[in-house]
Structure formats: structure tokens, C-alpha cells
Amino acid sequence: MRQVVITHLHTDHAGGLSHVTGSRVWVTRGEFDRATGFGGRVLGYLPHRWPKWWRPEFIQFERRALGPFDQSMSLTKRGDVLIVPTPGHTPHHVSVVVQGDVSFFLAGDTSYNQTLLLAGKVDGVSPDPRVTERTHERIVGLAAERPLVYLPSHDPDSKRRLIERAAIDVRSQLRASSTSRRSAREARALRTSCGDHGDVASGRGVPRR
Ligand SMILES: [Zn+2]
Numbered sequence: 001m002r003q004v005v006i007t008h009l010h011t012d013h014a015g016g017l018s019h020v021t022g023s024r025v026w027v028t029r030g031e032f033d034r035a036t037g038f039g040g041r042v043l044g045y046l047p048h049r050w051p052k053w054w055r056p057e058f059i060q061f062e063r064r065a066l067g068p069f070d071q072s073m074s075l076t077k078r079g080d081v082l083i084v085p086t087p088g089h090t091p092h093h094v095s096v097v098v099q100g101d102v103s104f105f106l107a108g109d110t111s112y113n114q115t116l117l118l119a120g121k122v123d124g125v126s127p128d129p130r131v132t133e134r135t136h137e138r139i140v141g142l143a144a145e146r147p148l149v150y151l152p153s154h155d156p157d158s159k160r161r162l163i164e165r166a167a168i169d170v171r172s173q174l175r176a177s178s179t180s181r182r183s184a185r186e187a188r189a190l191r192t193s194c195g196d197h198g199d200v201a202s203g204r205g206v207p208r209r
Pocket of ligand 1: 008010013089109
């Protein structure tokens, strides 16, 4: 295992750090600072349980766009495995995109499952729901551009989607949202991501920071 990306430092995502030896371990400076010390403990992180020897490397984003994401950092020379900023659940949360004919979105806790992503439902942990909503819109926007398998850490269905390479079917979700009485926000998020006239490749209308 050469490289490990910590999406965020909540203890259910960082509890195995003591087993990660001999690998480069990436985390954002913002997430590390938020989780460190007494302030981190107040926020529910457990920095005193991290291995004393642990020295992460800090993610440096570049202005290298991936669909609706305007920044990324490549983990490979080929540029096919990218870290992208996905703030929301925590302010400096990141995800990893493995690109191929089907791409995989290693989502951490951007949402607890795919249904909540597509419903535009924000978890109770997110400090600012609007930030999470923008991240959800970017993920759905990326899924509208290319086959994208969405893999949140806590989704019991992630394993099946990974094995079956089951991409998010954004268009059928949009159709479903227009024929049922789902929330207006869900319809808006999907419509924004798809574009009103099917111009999905541009990501037009997806808010950018
Ligand atoms: Zn978390």
C-alpha cells in the first residue's frame, strides 16, 4: 500500500492509522488542524489516539478541474487517480476519484448513502448545510458527465455497486423526481447537474466556488 488518503479525521475513518506503516498518508492541513489538540477533542476527534509517530503529508490542490470540481491533486503520474475537495460533512473533507471507462468516487462521508446524495439530504454533522449541498451538486454533476460509481464509506450497498460497477443513473433519477413528489431541492440539484437541455458535459449551471 503506497498511498493512503484520509477523507477526514473522524475516528471511524482514522482509527486504523497505527496499522498504516511505510505508506504516504495524505490529509488536508485544514482537517488536521481542526482535529488536533484540545479544540479537536471538543469537536469529537480523538487526536490523542493517533500514533505518536504519525506524520501526515498535506494535500496541495492545484487548479486542475475535474468536471464540476475546479481543483484536484493527482496521486499518480498518469493523473488517473485524483483527490478532490468535498467539503460539507467536515469543512476540509476530501474524496478520491479513480478514473477509467467507469470511474469510482471514493466518497468517505460526503453522504451516508447514495439515496441521501440523490435526495439532496444533508447529514446532521455538517457545520454548514449549504456547503454540503454544493458538494452534492458537484458529485451529481460529475455523475451526469461520465459513468460514476459512488462509494460512500457507510453505505451498505457500496460493495455491490463496486463489484457490479453500478454507476449512478442520474437521468432516471431526474425522471423519477419529476413524476413523484420528491423535494424541490432534489429536483433542482439533479436538473442543475444535467442542464435543462441535456448539456451535461459543460456542467453548466453547477455552482462553483
Ligand atoms: Zn465522519
